[in-house]
Amino acid sequence: xxxxxxxxxxxxxxxxxxxxxxxxxxxxxxxxxxxxxxxxxxxxxxxxxxxxxxxxxxxxxxxxxxxxxxxxxxxxxxxxxxxxxxxxxxxxxxxxxxxxxxxxxxxxxxxxxxxxxxxxxxxxxxxxxxxxxxxxxxxxxxxxxxxxxxxxxxxxxxxxxxxxxxxxxxxxxxxxxxxxxxxxxxxxxxxxxxxxxxxxxxxxxxxxxxxxxxxxxxxxxxxxxxxxxxxxxxxxxxxxxxxxxxxxxxxxxxxxxxxxxxxxxxxxxxxxxxxxxxxxxxxxxxxxxxxxxxxxxxxxxxxxxxxxxxxxxxxxxxxxxxxxxxxxxxxxxxxxxxxxxxxxxxxxxxxxxxxxxxxxxxxxxxxxxxxxxxxxxxxxxxxxxxxxxxxxxxxxxxxxxxxxxxxxxxxxxxxxxxxxxxxxxxxxxxxxxx
Ligand code: FPP
Ligand code: ZN
Numbered sequence: 001x002x003x004x005x006x007x008x009x010x011x012x013x014x015x016x017x018x019x020x021x022x023x024x025x026x027x028x029x030x031x032x033x034x035x036x037x038x039x040x041x042x043x044x045x046x047x048x049x050x051x052x053x054x055x056x057x058x059x060x061x062x063x064x065x066x067x068x069x070x071x072x073x074x075x076x077x078x079x080x081x082x083x084x085x086x087x088x089x090x091x092x093x094x095x096x097x098x099x100x101x102x103x104x105x106x107x108x109x110x111x112x113x114x115x116x117x118x119x120x121x122x123x124x125x126x127x128x129x130x131x132x133x134x135x136x137x138x139x140x141x142x143x144x145x146x147x148x149x150x151x152x153x154x155x156x157x158x159x160x161x162x163x164x165x166x167x168x169x170x171x172x173x174x175x176x177x178x179x180x181x182x183x184x185x186x187x188x189x190x191x192x193x194x195x196x197x198x199x200x201x202x203x204x205x206x207x208x209x210x211x212x213x214x215x216x217x218x219x220x221x222x223x224x225x226x227x228x229x230x231x232x233x234x235x236x237x238x239x240x241x242x243x244x245x246x247x248x249x250x251x252x253x254x255x256x257x258x259x260x261x262x263x264x265x266x267x268x269x270x271x272x273x274x275x276x277x278x279x280x281x282x283x284x285x286x287x288x289x290x291x292x293x294x295x296x297x298x299x300x301x302x303x304x305x306x307x308x309x310x311x312x313x314x315x316x317x318x319x320x321x322x323x324x325x326x327x328x329x330x331x332x333x334x335x336x337x338x339x340x341x342x343x344x345x346x347x348x349x350x351x352x353x354x355x356x357x358x359x360x361x362x363x364x365x366x367x368x369x370x371x372x373x374x375x376x377x378x379x380x381x382x383x384x385x386x387x388x389x390x391x392x393x394x395x396x397x398x399x400x401x402x403x404x405x406x407x408x409x410x411x412x413x414x415x416x417x418x419x420x421x422x423x424x425x426x427x428x429x430x431x432x433x434x
Contacts, residue, residue, distance in 0.1 A: 006372070008054040008322055009271065010044035018268040029278050036280050037269050039339045043327050056325035058355075058377040059333065063348065064101050066333030067092050070345055071107055077342075083127030083134075086118055086141035091349035093147045097389050098352045098379045108148045115141045116156045122168070123161030133165050134179040139191035142198055146396040147388050154399050160406045163201045166192050174209025175227075185226035186217050190239035193246040194386055198393070200400035202246075203408055211249040214240045218253055221277065222261030232261060234275040234288040241295050242385045250299045259300070262292045263315055271319030272327070272338075273354075282337045283328040283347050286354020287387065290315055294357065294384035311368045317358040321372035324355045356382045364390070 009015050019037050022030040047056070070092050081088060089111050096103060103111075117129040118141060124133030125141035145153040169176045169188065176188035189210050196202035216228035217240050223232025224240040241258070244250040265273045265285070273285035293313040301308055328335045328351045334343030335351035356379040361368040371378050383390045 006054060006318065008047075008056070008326075009319055010322065010326070011048060011054060015044075015269070016041070020269070032280060036338060040270050040281075040327055043339050047326055056322065056373045056377075058325060058373065058379075059329050059331065060099060060376065062331070062333030063095070063329075063335070063352075064099055064333075066330075066343070067095050067099075067101075067345075067348065071111070083131060084137065084140075085128045086115060086125055086137040086144060087127075088345055089115060089144040090140040090147070091345040093144050094382075094388060095345070095349045095352050097147055097392070098356050098382065100380050103148065105150075108150060109152060111144065112148060112150070112152050112156050115145060119156065119158060119161075120165070121161075122165060123158060123163070124165030132179055134182070135169060135176065135188045135191040136178060138162070138165070139194050142195040143386060143388050146198060146386075146392050149392050149395050154396070157199055159199050159201050159400075159403070162195065162199060163206070163406050163408060166196060166201075166206060170206065172209075174207075174211070174213035176210075186214060186224060186236045186240040186243070187226070189214055190243040190246075193243040197246045198386065198396050198400065200397075200403060201406055201408075203405070205408070207247055211244065211247055211252065214244055215252055218258065222254065222257035222259075223265075223276075224258075231276055234262075234265060234273065234285045234292075237262065238288045238292055241292055245295055245299070245385050250295065251303055253299075255296060255299055255303065258292070259296050259314065262289055262296070265289050266315050266319065267323075270323055270327070270338075271316065272323035273320070280338065281323070283324060283335055283354070284337065284350035286320055286324055286328075287350040287357065290320055290354050290357045291384050291387070310362075310366065312361055312370065313357070315358075317361075317370050318372055320358040321355060321370075324351050324358075325373065325377070352379060353382050353387055355379055357384065 020030060020033050070088070074088070078088070093103060093111070115125065118125045118137065120126050120133035122133060124135070125138040126133050127137045142157060145156055168180055169192070171177060171184060175184045176192050177184050178188050193202070193207065196206065217224040217236065219225055219232055221232040223234070224237040225232050226236045237258070241250060241253065244253060267274055267281045270281040272281040272283060273289035274281055275285050275288070293315050297308060297313060324335070327339050330336055330343040335348045336343050337347050359369060359371050359379060360381040361370065369378070380389050382388065383393045386393050
């Protein structure tokens, strides 16, 4: 890290003192936690036996080959994701952009044509051709198209119809259902805000009461639950917080309580994050949880917090990198939840996204890298609100801001040019820090 190799936490003999002590009372939770800690201890011990130098390696080439193959051929194991096909495009394309692997133009064009077949005649994208539009694949498809970032990709998105779809899932209390007749949870507010802001169709009316609905999801723990009244969880906390950043209302959260909750989700021994209190570490929370720290850093900075570091996020960036590099890499390519689990494109995407967050502090103007291992481990930075590379966000905003905001007869109030928040300023990076 920063040139000279640092000692890994697992080389420190005090590291095992971080393992769980159940005070002699076994519970289902403590038994599971012990099992995971033992399997991770085995990984660390094996690493120490083989390597004297603390230089864990990102298996770039293996990950690249795994991802490249996945764009064309998926095994039978992916049948269960038949209603999540735009997600596969996003997970793979984003992983490739993090690895700075270019997407051949023929592949990019095929992905555009495929996503176009997933677009519903009534607006929004479905999980596959002929299926019903749903907010989750809509988010994934728009992100995938913005990563491709060509005219062909942008032109796939039918913005007027997308706005119709967003209205069709909007609820009177400010929340959104995931699809017509479907369930409400905070993922939908994020998916809607993300696609609306990227494509310049975001209107105050569309998000009326959404802020207050999301704020009701923050509970006594400090994190956010899927709907008001339930348990705080990293996936939902990310969605609710990022949605509020897009809407320019993140300061209305109890930011200090949220900070306390999320930093407590980083595991003492494993170094990775758990999704909720008393649950197990999982590589995908490397993004859902660690990705909250850039959002919080910026929000606290805007609130005038003077104690903020200008070099690091408020979590153990090295510990997370150790967990991902030592415990989450499949030796034949792809990344996993935890040792012993199978690789998949979801965990590959979110482990790499989290690794990127842990490697890069700040934005283009104020940027500090903390790369564990050699320089070849360096990934591209990711935008903490949209989770695509920041240049692709800027390019999409530039493209769609040139296009007129669609006429919206559900729009009441100010002129169409008077947006709830300028999407360009909704960047979750620590803009204007200097
Ligand atoms: C718990 O699973 C997981 C959830 C309840 C949902 C998590 C939500 C996300 C990951 C966010 C999705 C984001 C978008 C944009 C759609 P579990 O009980 O198997 O896992 P756990 O034990 O780790 O909590
Ligand atoms: Zn996971």
